Amino acid sequence: MKYALVAASAVVLLSPVQVAAQGRTPIEIEANRPTLAAWVADVSGAIDTNLRYPSYFGRNGPESGYASISFRVGADGAPVDVVLRRTSGSSRLDRAALNAVAGLSGIEPMPRSSSSMQSVRANIVFAADEVTLARLHRQADRDMVRLARSSQGATEVALTTGKTLTAG
Numbered sequence: 001m002k003y004a005l006v007a008a009s010a011v012v013l014l015s016p017v018q019v020a021a022q023g024r025t026p027i028e029i030e031a032n033r034p035t036l037a038a039w040v041a042d043v044s045g046a047i048d049t050n051l052r053y054p055s056y057f058g059r060n061g062p063e064s065g066y067a068s069i070s071f072r073v074g075a076d077g078a079p080v081d082v083v084l085r086r087t088s089g090s091s092r093l094d095r096a097a098l099n100a101v102a103g104l105s106g107i108e109p110m111p112r113s114s115s116s117m118q119s120v121r122a123n124i125v126f127a128a129d130e131v132t133l134a135r136l137h138r139q140a141d142r143d144m145v146r147l148a149r150s151s152q153g154a155t156e157v158a159l160t161t162g163k164t165l166t167a168g
Helices: 002-020 034-048 091-102 130-150
Strands: 066-071 079-086 119-127 157-166
Touching: 002 091, 002 157, 034 066, 034 091, 066 130, 066 157, 079 091, 079 119, 091 119, 119 130, 130 157
Parallel strands: 119 157
Antiparallel strands: 066 079, 066 119
16 A cells, blocks of 8 residues: 555646646745744744844843845845834844844745735844743834735734843
């Protein structure tokens, strides 16, 4: 029985080649393409990996805030048109957020079901402690809901990620 399943799989895998040879358009099945939720999780994780809390704090201690960065994914999997859409209020935090996005590479294309969503909005949160992190995450999420309600026709994939001072 196992042999029959393997043979049937081989026929399915070879059938687009046979169809193309007959002059018909093959049907492409992309089983490895992620869902939008998985794609967002992957990009969020990559940004989080690149994210560095600035090491200089100044007289008032560590700064907190969130920056909103928009970008598109280029054909080579790198971010293009990277723009600071909302400042955190700190040039050091803004620069760290921009560097985290600009340092991405090898980003998979968005799922086909999301092809109309060509832009990504990344809310990048910096917080000195977990309580501030949770508060800023909620604020960023509320701001994204307001933005989604006010934009007509424009679609973006939104994600929120962040770092606390203690998380490194």
